[in-house]
Amino acid sequence: MAIRLIFLLAISLGSLNQTAWSQTEEAWFSSFVTISDNDVATLTADVMLAAPPETVYAVLSDYPNWPDLFAQPPTINTIQRNNNHVRVSMTFKVSFLPIGLRLATDTEEIPTTLLKTTLIEGDFEQYEWIWTFRPLQDPQHTKASVVVHVQPSVWIPHWLLEWVLTSSFTEHLHKLREAVQVRYREQGATTITSAPPNTP
Secondary structure, eight states: OHHHHHHHHHHHHOOSOSOOOSEEEOSSEEEEEEEOTTSOEEEEEEEEESSOHHHHHHHHTOGGGGGGGSSSOOEEEEEEEETTEEEEEEEEOOTTSSSOEEEEEEEEEETTTEEEEEEEESSEEEEEEEEEEEEOSSTTSEEEEEEEEEEESSOOOHHHHHHHHHHHHHHHHHHHHHHHHHHHHHTTOSOOOSSOOOOO
């Protein structure tokens, strides 16, 4: 069961295909992971993206295309909207398991400002993503901040949980940046820069 949960965590966040550390910094993002005594992993990150907040928000709230943001894409089973809440049911395929792994989430939307995704059901005690967005001095650039809380329903060694969360989140951010740039171009932007100016 523990192995099953480890791989569910990995694929529901991204992949297991790269080396990572508890703290990651690149020119356009920084992230940090901590794990509490009660086995709750918390990831915080700031991401600078070369597009306005409405574009970043649109990519992250494009639920049918969520699989494009993950290294191991899930299958979207159902999407149900109720006012500003969206429930998404997903299945992740793992080659060595006879059945898919399921995860159902609810996302609360405050357009261009906040996306809060919480667990409805799955192999976790906690599974929560909170994204917030704000423009930089140049309104065509966005600072997106995220807090992720993950607690598997069985114990997993902290070093492994930390490694999986950090490496897979890094992969997720690279795919997010690519998707944001594609959408911004499609919206008629004339220039996409690879690194926005620093936050004042």
